[in-house]
Amino acid sequence: ARKEDGSGPKILFPQNSGTTKAMEHATIAVGANIRSDASLTSEVLRTVPPGYPVAVLERQGDWFLVEDFRERKGWVFASLVTELRTVIIKVYKGNLRSGPGLKDDIIKQLNHGTVMSVLERNGEWLKVSDSEELTGWLNREIIWP
Template structure:
């Protein structure tokens, strides 16, 4: 193999690696999760206060970031509703929302642990810990327990 072919191969490999790295970074950015930082936040139809308010979201509500435009984030929620929120009104405190009709909150991470409460569809819970298929969460009341991950959405 001559010098020209070796240089071409190296250059080609480098370009492919950089493209893969850029795609991975873009994917990671779009997978970011945020939660409502204040007491409420308006999800809007577009990036600006002049656009229609679609939903009013309460403190802790988790959202997945799809895109960014200036000071605005395009987001999606657990019901697949999309909209825009002001980035300054979001935070990085992890929360989950209940996506099943009812979920048992247990004293430990497993079905063998006793039920300490029940949570309903749409309830927002503060994430405290994660273990395999279980999430330790806290209700607004301060009650803490474990819920099967498959019954929740968030991070």
């Protein structure tokens, strides 16, 4: 999370107020509850882990309406969302490759729901890494967003 000295991940729309329509891809900075309404007293629909990618659909005060790769919607407190870019494997098994091409070696098969941080892009390929510093390339067809 962003620290008082300004270091850490930049928060999306930090000074925005009111209701805003948007379609930004973002990341949950720390584990967060996704709620049924923009209120701490509303029902918790699910809890998502740090790094979980979401699409920000709307802002209402200090809350974002978000949607995940399964098209599930809910509200999350805005300070828990950053612009850091992550992706999630949307297929049963996704091939992590040594380079940005189908002929490059498969380093590892990643399971459905695996979250990876984006390092760079090369056409339809993204260079990614995980929390254990495993690095490789994924084709955009197997990931969300």
